[in-house]
Amino acid sequence: RPIVTNQLCAKGKLPPDALPPLHCCPPASTSEPVNFTFPDPTEPLRKRRPAHAGGGAEEHMAKYARAVALMKALPSSDPRSFYQQANVHCAYCTGAHRQAGRPDLGVQVHFSWLFYPFHRAYLYFFERIAAKLLCDPGFALPFWAWDVPEGMRIPEVFVDVASPLHDPIREKSHAPPKVADLDFVRGAEKNLTDEQQTLLNLRLMYKQMVSNAALPSLFLGQPYRAGDPERPGAGSVELAPHNTMHVWTGDQSRPHAENMGVYYSAGRDPIFYPHHANVDRLWECWRGIIDGGGRRGRHAEFTDPDWLDSSFLLYDEEARLVRVTVRDVLDAEKLRYAYDDAGVGLPWLGARP
Numbered sequence: 001r002p003i004v005t006n007q008l009c010a011k012g013k014l015p016p017d018a019l020p021p022l023h024c025c026p027p028a029s030t031s032e033p034v035n036f037t038f039p040d041p042t043e044p045l046r047k048r049r050p051a052h053a054g055g056g057a058e059e060h061m062a063k064y065a066r067a068v069a070l071m072k073a074l075p076s077s078d079p080r081s082f083y084q085q086a087n088v089h090c091a092y093c094t095g096a097h098r099q100a101g102r103p104d105l106g107v108q109v110h111f112s113w114l115f116y117p118f119h120r121a122y123l124y125f126f127e128r129i130a131a132k133l134l135c136d137p138g139f140a141l142p143f144w145a146w147d148v149p150e151g152m153r154i155p156e157v158f159v160d161v162a163s164p165l166h167d168p169i170r171e172k173s174h175a176p177p178k179v180a181d182l183d184f185v186r187g188a189e190k191n192l193t194d195e196q197q198t199l200l201n202l203r204l205m206y207k208q209m210v211s212n213a214a215l216p217s218l219f220l221g222q223p224y225r226a227g228d229p230e231r232p233g234a235g236s237v238e239l240a241p242h243n244t245m246h247v248w249t250g251d252q253s254r255p256h257a258e259n260m261g262v263y264y265s266a267g268r269d270p271i272f273y274p275h276h277a278n279v280d281r282l283w284e285c286w287r288g289i290i291d292g293g294g295r296r297g298r299h300a301e302f303t304d305p306d307w308l309d310s311s312f313l314l315y316d317e318e319a320r321l322v323r324v325t326v327r328d329v330l331d332a333e334k335l336r337y338a339y340d341d342a343g344v345g346l347p348w349l350g351a352r353p
């Protein structure tokens, strides 16, 4: 009983004081969805690089900014526009999309084993749309490496008010050089020195990636099948730093810490995509760290067909509606991207609390 997303989309459950737009269903497709096919294996491998300064990040970030500007310039009816891309997140987190065969039930991609594969598929199409608009077939998303000391601040370009990457609905007191609190709790600023905060962050990373993540269900999230109540349980990193960094980034004076701090609006902040690229990178890291030797594939994943056959509907770079399953997104190389993160390292592996 996999969760199969239906083309039916209804108004999702948004908080009563939500910021508009209040409807987040995608434009209706004029044709039936096509099944996902892998990109050509001869396509250049997109190299996702860190967003923090150094090693050519400026040029990489300038490209990302241009891509966001181009997406923002598309008419809001275009499924590739920034407006619609932000709405994708809203639709999949407020239960707007219906489950096939269960029009009474919405699809919720958080707090379950759908979390990593859904966001990977979402970023995959977002990145390809950006590449297409830039006419740069090798374009890759930057990742916000908040798990390593050099990346624990909001990258400067996001706070430049002239940049398309700026979002006014973000917490101003958390602008750089403020060091992020990866274990942030709203209303409880820790006020530590940078060194203390950095050390706590590294220890949290160790705990979430190693101590609390020995089983697929503990890292990826709990099983969620058609007809089940939503949110059966999140994986370690989904709770923190993923959720905590959403809330830390959002405007603390807003009722739900918009934009980043709440699902319905998170995709409206351009920092969302580099944030999720880092979450996706940590999935790849988790697969390889169990023996401490960087060997890939040591952490076994689910083999349950209910996971593998769960599917989502997303628009691709040609504005075609595509049905993509969990099994389609398990191999990043087949999706023709990789993390250029050798220079970033995994310093938290040495930060066992």
Ligand code: C2O
Residues within 6 Å of the ligand: 089, 093, 110, 119, 242, 246, 266, 276
């Ligand atoms: Cu869909 Cu970062 O949450």
